[in-house]
Amino acid sequence: MHDQDPARSYIDLNRCGVALMEIVSEPDIRTPEEAGAYLRKLRTVLRYLGTCDGNMDEGSMRADVNVSVRQAGEAFRTRCEVKNVNSIRFVMQAIEAEAKRQVEVWESGGEVRQETRLFDPVRGETRSMRSKEDAHDYRYFPDPDLLPLVLEQAWVEELREKLPELPDAKRARFVREYGLPVYDAGVLVAEQVTADFYETVAKGRDARLAANWVTGDFFAALNRTGKTIETSPVSAASLGGLLDLMADGTINGRIAKDVFEEMVETGAPAAEIVETKGLRQVTDTGAIDAAVEKVLAANPDKLAEYKAGKEKLFGFFVGQVMKAMAGKGNPALVNEAIKARLKD
Numbered sequence: 001m002h003d004q005d006p007a008r009s010y011i012d013l014n015r016c017g018v019a020l021m022e023i024v025s026e027p028d029i030r031t032p033e034e035a036g037a038y039l040r041k042l043r044t045v046l047r048y049l050g051t052c053d054g055n056m057d058e059g060s061m062r063a064d065v066n067v068s069v070r071q072a073g074e075a076f077r078t079r080c081e082v083k084n085v086n087s088i089r090f091v092m093q094a095i096e097a098e099a100k101r102q103v104e105v106w107e108s109g110g111e112v113r114q115e116t117r118l119f120d121p122v123r124g125e126t127r128s129m130r131s132k133e134d135a136h137d138y139r140y141f142p143d144p145d146l147l148p149l150v151l152e153q154a155w156v157e158e159l160r161e162k163l164p165e166l167p168d169a170k171r172a173r174f175v176r177e178y179g180l181p182v183y184d185a186g187v188l189v190a191e192q193v194t195a196d197f198y199e200t201v202a203k204g205r206d207a208r209l210a211a212n213w214v215t216g217d218f219f220a221a222l223n224r225t226g227k228t229i230e231t232s233p234v235s236a237a238s239l240g241g242l243l244d245l246m247a248d249g250t251i252n253g254r255i256a257k258d259v260f261e262e263m264v265e266t267g268a269p270a271a272e273i274v275e276t277k278g279l280r281q282v283t284d285t286g287a288i289d290a291a292v293e294k295v296l297a298a299n300p301d302k303l304a305e306y307k308a309g310k311e312k313l314f315g316f317f318v319g320q321v322m323k324a325m326a327g328k329g330n331p332a333l334v335n336e337a338i339k340a341r342l343k344d
Contacts, residue, residue, distance in 0.1 A: 001193065018215070023042065029169070031095075032091075032095040033092070035065065035091055040088060042060060044167050045166060045167060048164055048165075048167060048192050050164075050167075056086045057245075057334050060085055063084075063085045064093050065081070065082045065085060065091055065098075066082075067079060067081075067095055067102065069103050071081070075104075075280065075331060079100070079118050080114065080115050080116070080117050081115075081118050081120060082094045082098055082116070083116055089289060090119060090121050093121060095117070097119065097126055098119075114131065114331075115129070166228055167189045167190070170189045171185045171186055171189045174188060174189065178202060178208070179207060180207065182210050183292075183312035184215060187215055188214065188215065193230065194214075194229060195227050196236075198211065198214050198236075198242075200236035200240065201213070201214055201239050201240045201243070205240060205247065206243070206247070209243060212241065213239060213260075216231075217257070221260075221264045234264055238263060238270065239260075241269055241271060242260060242263065242269045242270035243271045244273060245270055245271065249281060249330070251279060251280065251281050251335045252282060252328075252330060253331075254322070258327075259279060262277075281329070285337065288325070288333050289337055291321050291324045291334075292321055292337045292338055293341070295320040295321050295324055298320075299316075299320070302317070303342075307342075318334060321337075321338065322334060327343075
């Protein structure tokens with residue numbers, strides 16, 4: 001059994017202001033999945049800090065991945081560096097491919113040479129670029145052009161105090177303040193723009209309901225239309241307005257779905273769509289009672305079955321009444337009216 005050791009990963013951040021940043025990890029990543037999780041978390045933190053957009057496909061962030069394999073319990077063996085990998089998915093594939101190659105070399109009696117390699121995502125393999133036999137190949141020597149950099153701890157602490165709320169802290173706050181499940185909070189804080197959008201929708205409203213709409217219907221609409229939060233025709237304020245109409249009883253959840261789809265298509269605010277299309281929820285008990293009577297009269301066989309003990313048919317009657325009212329009946333009042341009528 002071989003133990004896979006991506007010894008170190010070097011993350012180049014090229015479009016972060018005018019400077020190039022290189023972040024070097026310790027040799028403690030053991031699987032492609034761990035490497036992917038590390039990169040995703042790092043990219044999220046950098047985006048929150050505003051130091052890098054993290055767009056690997058545009059070259060803003062790239063990874064050099066050092067890989068070695070060993071028998072369980074052995075010391076580290078020779079590593080190879082896979083250069084300039086430009087996506088998290090490719091990083092994971094490159095580790096898998098290079099680890100497999102090294103295992104095959106060692107098990108065939110060969111010896112892995114220390115070298116730089118490239119990953120070919122089409123063929124799913126790494127290819128040799130150049131050997132790196134000595135320390136100077138890695139530039140492990142003083143650079144005469146660089147002056148010593150001394151950072152005062154007071155300045156470091158001053159910068160620390162100015163840091164924005166980072167993803168883990170924000171996720172914990174979402175769980176604590178909004179009562180969200182940890183998973184939902186994690187989804188919402190994955191990108192700062194998403195977290196900001198959610199907080200605008202949730203402010204002064206049912207936070208759990210807001211999370212359900214953002215991660216459900218709103219995300220689905222973005223995927224379907226190929227939009228981003230920045231280009232979405234439905235703003236956070238607009239989505240919040242839709243939730244307000246549900247909260248004050250103007251529309252019910254069923255109608256809200258239709259209104260939201262219209263918002264996605266037209267960009268119009270929810271209140272305007274409701275008024276223009278006459279979608280206000282019906283709370284007139286007289287109109288609801290009339291719809292109930294009409295449904296019961298049209299389904300005498302079902303009514304007889306219900307009275308004979310088939311109580312599951314209650315849902316059928318609710319569905320038929322809501323259909324007769326074009327989905328605009330107040331669900332609570334519809335249920336009450338049906339219950340009262342079926343007691344007769």
